[in-house]
Amino acid sequence: xxxxxxxxxxxxxxxxxxxxxxxxxxxxxxxxxxxxxxxxxxxxxxxxxxxxxxxxxxxxxxxxxxxxxxxxxxxxxxxxxxxxxxxxxxxxxxxxxxxxxxxxxxxxxxxxxxxxxxxxxxx
Amino acid sequence: xxxxxxxxxxxxxxxxxxxxxxxxxxxxxxxxxxxxxxxxxxxxxxxxxxxxxxxxxxxxxxxxxxxxxxxxxxxxxxxxxxxxxxxxxxxxxxxxxxxxxxxxxxxxxxxxxxxxxxxxxxxxxxxxxxxxxxxxxxxxxxxxxxxxxxxxxxxxxxxxxxxxxxxxxxxxxxxxxxxxxxxxxxxxxxxxxxxxxxxxxxxxxxxxxxxxxxxxxxxxxxxxxxxxxxxxxxxxxxxxxxxxxxxxxxxxxxxxxxxxxxxxxxxxxxxxxxxxxxx
Numbered sequence: 305x306x307x308x309x310x311x312x313x314x315x316x317x318x319x320x321x322x323x324x325x326x327x328x329x330x331x332x333x334x335x336x337x338x339x340x341x342x343x344x345x346x347x348x349x350x351x352x353x354x355x356x357x358x359x360x361x362x363x364x365x366x367x368x369x370x371x372x373x374x375x376x377x378x379x380x381x382x383x384x385x386x387x388x389x390x391x392x393x394x395x396x397x398x399x400x401x402x403x404x405x406x407x408x409x410x411x412x413x414x415x416x417x418x419x420x421x422x423x424x425x426x427x
Numbered sequence: 428x429x430x431x432x433x434x435x436x437x438x439x440x441x442x443x444x445x446x447x448x449x450x451x452x453x454x455x456x457x458x459x460x461x462x463x464x465x466x467x468x469x470x471x472x473x474x475x476x477x478x479x480x481x482x483x484x485x486x487x488x489x490x491x492x493x494x495x496x497x498x499x500x501x502x503x504x505x506x507x508x509x510x511x512x513x514x515x516x517x518x519x520x521x522x523x524x525x526x527x528x529x530x531x532x533x534x535x536x537x538x539x540x541x542x543x544x545x546x547x548x549x550x551x552x553x554x555x556x557x558x559x560x561x562x563x564x565x566x567x568x569x570x571x572x573x574x575x576x577x578x579x580x581x582x583x584x585x586x587x588x589x590x591x592x593x594x595x596x597x598x599x600x601x602x603x604x605x606x607x608x609x610x611x612x613x614x615x616x617x618x619x620x621x622x623x624x625x626x627x628x629x630x631x632x633x634x635x636x637x638x639x640x641x642x643x644x645x646x647x648x649x650x651x652x653x654x655x656x657x658x659x660x661x662x663x664x665x666x667x668x669x670x671x672x673x674x675x676x677x678x679x680x681x682x683x684x685x686x687x688x689x690x691x692x693x694x695x696x697x698x699x700x701x702x703x704x705x706x
Contacts, residue, residue, distance in 0.1 A: 332489070353491050359596045364491040366589075367498050 333382055335361040339369050340377040347379055358382075445582065446512045449575040454517075458639050461632035462573070463517045464535075465642070467525070468678060469564070470510035471536040472626060474526060475687070476557055477503035478694050479544045488547055499554075499590055506583050513579060527698045531691040532681040537625035539677075542618070543686040548601055548611035553619055555594035560626040560653050562591050567649060572640030595660070602664035613666055620668035623657060624650040625677025 332354040338347040350369045355361035358380070365380045389395070451459060480500035487493035511522040521528075539557055544550045565587060568580045601612040627650040636642040654672055661667050683691070698704075 354489065355491060356600065357596070359592070360491075360600075363495055363589075363593050363596065367495040368491065371498050 332356045333361075333384065335365065336381045336383050336386060337365045337369050338379040338381070339375040341375060343376055347377065350375075350378075352383065353380075444512075445509045445579065446516060447575045447578050449516070451517055454573075454639065457632070458635050458641070459517050461630070461635040462576075462641055463514050464630055464632060465636060466510050466514045466517075466576075468535045468537070468628075468630065470507045470514065470526075471534050472540050472557070472561075473503040473510070474507035475534065475536040475690065476540040476554070477501070477507060478690055479540065479542075480550060480554060482544045483547075483550065495593065496550075499593065502586050502590065506586070509579055509583070513575070523698075527695050528702070531683045531688055534687070534691070535678050536687075537628060537677045538622040539619065539625045541684055541687055542622075543690075545615070546611060548608060549615035549618070551594065551597045551601060552612055552615040555591075555598050556619055556623050556657060557626065558587065558591045558594050559657055560623070562587055563649050563653050563656075564626060564646070567643060567646075570643055576641065598660070598664060598666075602666055609666070613668070616661065616666060616668035617670070621670055621673050622677070624653060624672035627653065628677030 333356070334352050334354055336352045337350045339350040340347045353361060353364040353368055355364050361380050361382075362378075365378050369375055370378055454462065477500045480496060480503070483493065483500075484497040485493065487496050507526065508522065511525045514520065514525055515522040539553065539560070542549070542553060562584070565580050565584045569577055569584060571577045571580070598612075601608045624647070627646045627648075629645060629647045630636075633642065633645060637644060650672065658667070
């Protein structure tokens with residue numbers, strides 16, 4: 305597993321580096337795991353696993369995010385397949401965008417006015 | 428730990444009962460004893476291998492596999508628990524006593540799971556050979572005419588299918604991951620192959636179980652299928668082992684091996700400190 309920034313996990317003392325070598329120069333890929341807690345829920349990001357292929361990635365996702373019956377569905381996605389969008393020019397543009405937010409409409413006053421009208425009709 | 432001076436029965440209320448209700452008198456006494464013997468051999472296989480593989484917790488080659496392999500080992504101990512509960516029902520005993528209360532020489536596991544964990548390649552190869560054997564054995568037991576057994580086995584099989592997929596994936600990795608891992612896998616298979624059929628070793632009172640329809644045929648009749656499936660897969664990986672599996676005398680008998688004596692000491696250590704403790 306890696307941290308949120310994708311930095312490799314610290315090596316664990318006593319873990320034999322050569323024992324885990326995956327061969328053919330293959331480095332384990334990182335797979336992002338999404339899990340659904342119960343049917344109908346949205347799939348939420350659960351974390352990630354390192355695995356050399358899709359089969360083992362699926363197994364590791366199951367063990368890390370599903371072995372205690374805490375999930376009904378997992379999505380396992382190679383990190384390389386994720387399009388990362390964090391460009392501030394697109395997401396945090398410098399000009400005022402408050403006119404694109406609904407905050408300009410003061411619902412409280414309109415609701416109060418509507419209530420007064422309906423109360424008037426009711427009496 | 429708190430003792431039980433008032434003689435209260437031990438309770439395991441946190442664990443759901445997975446053994447279906449059944450009337451032990453549906454089977455005559457000799458058949459009950461023969462069935463209990465069959466179940467002890469399977470449960471001991473799962474239990475002993477579960478403890479060997481648990482020895483990898485914390486030191487498996489990568490963190491993800493550490494969690495996965497330990498979880499698989501726990502699953503095996505869970506399968507053993509269900510079977511020990513069923514034996515307890517058949518014999519009027521207590522599942523914990525059967526699991527932890529026997530002397531080392533009374534365990535009936537097969538030679539394949541008597542070896543220590545050794546190195547990673549050895550544990551993977553042994554686990555793969557065992558899971559393949561287990562899937563064949565469970566497939567036969569799922570067709571048992573003794574309904575409670577067929578029901579329990581059906582649940583166990585759903586987990587074992589996944590175990591075998593996991594081990595297939597690891598066998599492929601060992602075979603394709605450079606010379607060192609291939610050499611280690613080959614050495615492990617050469618050592619283990621002679622014991623590959625021991626999960627199917629014939630039991631003394633098997634004929635009673637076949638007559639009652641609990642077994643559809645002799646256990647060692649499944650060994651050929653196991654050997655053929657294993658050989659086919661290993662040929663694909665170019666890892667054909669030397670020699671041939673020996674089918675007979677496969678269940679551990681005294682003297683207890685040094686490896687198992689050590690493991691028995693480990694897994695009974697806590698219980699032996701206070702055998703009357705409740706949990």
